[in-house]
Amino acid sequence: MKFGIVTFPGSNCDYDAYHAVVDQLGETAAYLWHKDRDLQGADVVILPGGFSYGDYLRCGAIARFSPIMDAVAAHAARGAPVLAICNGFQIACEAGLLPGALLRNASLKYVCEQRHLRVETTDSRFTAGYEKGQVVRIPIAHGEGRYHADDATLDRLEAEDRVVFRYVGADGGSDDRSNPNGSLRDVAGILNEGRNVLGMMPHPERAVEPLVGSGDGLALFESIVARVAA
């Protein structure tokens, strides 16, 4: 299976994503330059984390108009998988691939630490390898990760089982410290309507081996591979 990892000017998690899918899973991957227009036959597109275009104007606001994004949107429209992580999630929201927006953390602080997430649905090609309700440790690293959408959108995301991850405490419950950024309804990751685009602020690609603190993100990549290969 081939992954296409988009590199925008300012992306800095593209190599981590490559490490996850090539070194850990043994799949193939290509870096896709933001000015390219084709996906080089990628089965799965990853929009990685970073600070594309210096986060100027708003995070992801300028990257969404990169030439490669037309191909990414067409790929998503075909129902093919797109994994949008951190800055990639911000770009996907700006591009309209996912609803809502990511705003400045309520604390106004950049937060970089391991957090606990609860897997809210396994009905997705990204999380089929987890147990529903499973608590995983995945790091976050962002200053603008507060998920915002209007109430009707949030209700719909919940009704359609499209909230994939929520921030929780170590015990899987929520308290006043379990939400690191003020995201509405503790949302850490969501699916699009077709369930083929996942946007999440936490970094599963930085949690693929115990050496770096957690291997809990590996199952997400394994789920994608299992589903696409099937």
Next chain:
Amino acid sequence: MTASFRIEIRVVPRRGILDPQGKAVADALHSLGFPEVGDVRVGRHVVVETRAADAAEAGRRAAEMCEKLLANPVTEDFEIEQVVPV
């Protein structure tokens, strides 16, 4: 024939959406002896120099710029404050 215009645009977080930056500024103003201060929101001021047939067209194009790029329709409101011939 086109003429040059300077367009001033204000983009602010929509009312009702938590603006932690505005809240931090409000808290600072309170502690500096401005207890009368209520809600504060911090936004952006964008100055665009452009060309258009007339001021009305310049304003219309500026609104399109806001809808497409300069403001996020999910969270922000924009206002074209002035269109000035230069």
